[in-house]
Amino acid sequence: MSDLKSTVQLNNGILMPRFGLGVWKSSNTDAKNAVTTAIKHGYTLIDTAKQYGNETGVGQGIKEGLAETGMNRKDLFVTTKLFNGNQGYESTLRAFDGQLKRLGLHYIDLYLIHWPVDDKFIDTYKAMEKLYHEGKIRALGISNFDNERLAELLEHTDVVPAVNQMEFNPTNQEKDILAQANLEGIQLEAWSPLGGGDSLSDPTVLSLAEKYGKTAAQIILRWEYQRDLVIIPKSIHEQRIVENSQIFDFEITSDDVAKLNALDKSKRGLWYDDFKWHNPDGPWGDSVDKWDDSPANYAD
């Protein structure tokens, strides 16, 4: 029987929770409260990034959540991501130290390259391999890598990434990337699993919600769970944090899974192909999400 504690074994043998909390677009205060609340309600996977500017709040939320529940650090699985502007060998090592300090942690469970900055992501990943071999990271991963960039990475590095975190929701199902990840033994993790909220008003989703007596969010998340993805819906509201996690007491039939699969339009967020994300020269300044605009949130 699956539940909120269900895990998947990654390609290096470690277990990763299948369900967690995202904190993009959350201030430090909101992130702290959401993380504490989520841990209190049984979440064990937390997903942040330097780019979100809320690692300090996430770290405080982890500390409070552990204190409130009596859980230990090892009971949690914390993911953060290397910021584009820090790509490169030495700068990755420096940035990682800063991230550990902000989070108040001694190690990271999963460390991702946030975006594949061309000409830099190989050196970046080599620095991450060093940190992995030193035991400061339990699993290495990537995010927003298409199959061409994944092939380049695999050709020039030693540790096969354990996870590729990609946008995945009813209108963007990344068929080719999912197929390649399965071939390479890489777990796909869905970001924006609710389409950033947009998928919640889809008529097919709403009709299935009525049929199963569940909310639209629960239908989408349960479908993604049945599609074997790791999912990290974001909410800063306790009621939704709880609602999103209640997807383990029902099953969507294969016919209805097929209806949701048919919503795919292979439509990534427009910003994906915007040159700045992959461009080694940036500009990075306007790609920082300053939800909480203190320089300390972004320093090395």
Ligand SMILES: NC(=O)c1ccc[n+]([C@@H]2O[C@H](COP(=O)([O-])OP(=O)(O)OC[C@H]3O[C@@H](n4cnc5c(N)ncnc54)[C@H](OP(=O)(O)O)[C@@H]3O)[C@@H](O)[C@H]2O)c1
């Ligand atoms: N690797 C990457 O490049 C990347 C990119 C984007 C996101 N991510 C990660 O993936 C996580 C999730 O993606 P996301 O934040 O873009 O979008 P999402 O989880 O698909 O959707 C979040 C939005 O839906 C709302 N929401 C959540 N649960 C709801 C519910 N039950 N009913 C109604 N509304 C609900 C949230 O509002 P409230 O907060 O107000 O409840 C928020 O506006 C991020 O937080 C981040 O950790 C990674």
